[in-house]
Amino acid sequence: MTSEKNLVYETIIGRRSYRGKYTPDKVPRNDLKLILEAGLAAPSGCNKQTTHLIAVDDEELLRKLLSEIDPPVAQTAPAMICVLTKRINAYRDRCFATQDYAAAIENMLLMIHAMGYESCWYEGHITDTDRIGDRIARLLGVPEGYELVCILPVGRAEAAPACPKKLPFEERAWFNGFGV
Numbered sequence: 001m002t003s004e005k006n007l008v009y010e011t012i013i014g015r016r017s018y019r020g021k022y023t024p025d026k027v028p029r030n031d032l033k034l035i036l037e038a039g040l041a042a043p044s045g046c047n048k049q050t051t052h053l054i055a056v057d058d059e060e061l062l063r064k065l066l067s068e069i070d071p072p073v074a075q076t077a078p079a080m081i082c083v084l085t086k087r088i089n090a091y092r093d094r095c096f097a098t099q100d101y102a103a104a105i106e107n108m109l110l111m112i113h114a115m116g117y118e119s120c121w122y123e124g125h126i127t128d129t130d131r132i133g134d135r136i137a138r139l140l141g142v143p144e145g146y147e148l149v150c151i152l153p154v155g156r157a158e159a160a161p162a163c164p165k166k167l168p169f170e171e172r173a174w175f176n177g178f179g180v
């Protein structure tokens with residue numbers, strides 16, 4: 001593998017969901033901007049670009065948003081990216097907004113990890129029946145037509161992320177036929 005390929009591979013394989021404490025180090029604006037750019041560079045169905053992003057690095061606002069999250073997660077994160085989607089059709093009745101924001105989130109998670117920060121894709125937690133995402137969206141002044149579907153904390157990890165069990169390659173991927 002060339003060193004560039006190796007770097008991408010190592011970043012992808014090394015990324016983990018981090019749910020531990022963050023150090024108090026601030027995330028420079030420029031770093032947050034690079035992460036947002038990585039998200040916006042993701043492919044989108046018919047190039048409709050349905051994903052929008054808000055990075056929060058204002059301490060007071062961040063505390064206010066994090067206090068909406070119950071049970072609490074990412075409480076020590078020094079920054080957070082909020083992922084918004086616009087559920088419009090790409091063509092006919094086909095809406096690819098979910099795929100669009102999933103691609104954007106993965107790009108950002110990889111960028112975050114590559115820059116030495118950690119994060120976790122918090123979607124289930126904030127889009128459940130208690131609609132935490134809607135409350136965060138209201139505090140951020142998100143207009144009608146956009147749904148806040150995910151939050152990504154960003155910061156330096158205090159501890160090593162846990163490594164979840166993954167099924168072996170042979171049980172999930174094959175060449176030239178199912179199960180071959």
Ligand SMILES: Cc1cc2nc3c(=O)[nH]c(=O)nc-3n(C[C@H](O)[C@H](O)[C@H](O)COP(=O)(O)O)c2cc1C
Nearest residue numbers: 015016017019120121122123124125126162163164
């Ligand atoms: C659509 C989606 C929603 C998720 N929502 C949450 C969540 O609400 N809370 C959480 O702790 N992790 C959440 N995760 C992270 C997964 O739990 C995690 O990716 C999985 O356990 C595999 O671990 P890994 O990311 O370290 O490979 C979510 C991941 C995806 C793709």
